[in-house]
Amino acid sequence: MIEVRNLTKSYNVLEKPVVKNVSLCARPGEITILLGPNGAGKSTTIKSIANLLNYEGEILICGHPNNTIEAKKCFSYVPEIPMLYDVLTVDETIEFIGRAYRVKNYKEIADKYLEAFKMTENRKKLAKELSKGMRQKLSMILAFMIEPKALLVDEPMVGLDPASIEEVLELFRQLRAEGTAILISTHIIDIVNDIWDRAYIMNRGEIVKEIDRKDAGEETLKEIFFETTREGDV
Template sequence: MTGDVLLSVEDLTKDYPWGLLWLKHKRVLHGVSFSVSQGEITALLGHNGAGKSTTFKILMGFLRADGGRVLYRGEPLSRKARSCIGFLPENPAFYDYLTGRELLRFTAELFSLKRFEGRIDHLLRLVKMEEAANLPLKKYSKGMVQRIGVAQALVSNPELLILDEPLDGLDPEGRQILRNLIVDLKEEGKTVLYSTHILQDAERISDRAVILVKGKTVKEGRIEDLLGGETSEYEVSFKGLREAPPGAKGRWQLRGDTLYGILEKEEEVQPLVQECLRRGGQVLSLVPLRRTLEEIFMELKDESNGSRG
């Protein structure tokens, strides 16, 4: 059922050995915790080195956590449960002499699937790779490799798909295609957990976001809750004025015959509008500017740096 918790990550820690003879240890995950709800798109956000890939490697069983636990449908994540998860690593490396269709057939055979040609045709249509299906992978662009990679992760029909930086390094058109694909997967009933440092993309397509800073979860929630808590600024525009009234706060710019102002505090809006009207101005618009994920991320990053300082 959509909205039920499918995956729970609780207080994950991970240390890497380093130094002379690897006698020292560096902690890279400091109690990472979050949940993924069934039928939703969850974005794991953070700068490079925040711990996103390490977290995914633990989820897939490639690394062992030093602390914490992972639950799948309320039970400890087992090898059987991992068979319900499809995974696309960052910068996937496939046999480049295979065609896209051959890669999907090879993957299907690894899963011992039978009568899989219909499934492969469906996946090629889903990722919009029908025309390139018979080309060798070495002729694919990075965006095409990412799309065929998503298809191979879906061959076994998993209920959860984990994508590590699927949008990284793509041109604007490639990013749009991948964004649309992730949304299409949700509409097909899949649950998607993906990582990215491209916050505008996450804001556009995700239901939930988890923000990591230096290996620690600093914020988690639904996108509308993260963005809707406060209005960061107000934009107002006037006709009939060439400049802001004396003493007006905010940032002002005259573009053509329209004067635009950005005000940082709600209490500044009404007296400013009244003064502009008194001076013969005409209000064209007054729009509260919603906070962005980028603003929230930078604030949390600054707070984290301050608390560690």
């Protein structure tokens, strides 16, 4: 579970907050989507949850404040721009993260994901030698490998080819079935239209709508998004 309560963030004390009193909840076994136009405050929210920014409010991951070791042990974060060690190979990166998180069977798990992402032939390449899409896939493999209870993903599909997008969607479905709480921030509504369970629409730093898929009826997420942001006078 990822719980955000009354998150407020200003980058500059003299300026108005760019995220205002945001509360949201990504539940176990659900895929929760954070949507919003450019500049709405999605990345600021995601980075605050990942404890990369100072902010006001309360953020709990698996019931623990997000700056605690307990929280860090149970969640993975896939940033929009992968953060990798350029001078480590794919295999070395996997070993480093697997050992750091004390994942006993990390090799076995990583093999499965390398295979799924058609990355096995790249395992001896240095991270700096990988293409943009390959870096994104490695970043996902590292996040999935620790078998997180909560998964935070910022723009997961950027740089991925269509087959890899399908693979990622399938992996999200599998993690959801295993009970992982998944929170995804994205612009690409069409891609998540088949998998979302709950969505929060952000506009100008505020959550302007929360939608439970069960209540959405025949309406697509895209239709709801445009209706809401038009009403919200973007």
